[in-house]
Amino acid sequence: MQDIASEITKALTEYTSEVEEKLDEIKADVADETVNMLKVNSPTGRRGKYAKGWRKKKDGTSYIIHNATDAGLTHLTERGHAKRNGGRTQAQPHISTAEEMAIKKFENKIERAIKGD
Template sequence: MARIINVDQLAAGITRMIKEYTDDVSEKIERKVDSVADKVLEEVKATAPKKTGKYAKGFKKTKQGSLGKAKRVIWNSKDYRRVHLLEFGHAKVNGGRVDAIPHLRPAYEKYGAKLPEDIKNIIRSGG
């Protein structure tokens, strides 16, 4: 015998299932973004210029964004002004240039380039 359900019950059931799916997907995306950010941070610390080692130790991972938006920022908490100068090079006071020492961009490109495809796969698989 067929079971008859109320339209409100159907709507509540569909809403519950969509919320479960969204929560699962959001949680897995958060974990994936965190793991990629950890890899980038590890790589940056390993490839950063090491005159004394203090510059490389200053890199941190910060969680930013609002609910449903997984965003991580890798930055140098001690020498944040120096990152741009080392990454892109800069002019010397008496003329000439200091060569760039890319360390942040290569790490991001190595691990972050695959992240959009990984997120698409997480969404397709339903979390």
């Protein structure tokens, strides 16, 4: 009886590690795709430094996408801001659209992985 229990435990452990590996692979792929999308769709400015600054960073079991060069500009470009002499700059939504696409891609890849595609 103990042999059956240990075999079941072993099989479940192997399955769990396979699922974790596949999930981590999907997370990394979606993070890479999102970083590339942000680099393409971000406002470039004069030198393109802001658009080139997007990076992914692994934090535990998840990935964080951030702008390494101009982090303080993300909310200003996404939502617009007040100008020094009055008026407002136009909002350039690029982060929210990339986030929405990343969520959809992640969900689709998970569904395909579950189905075995």
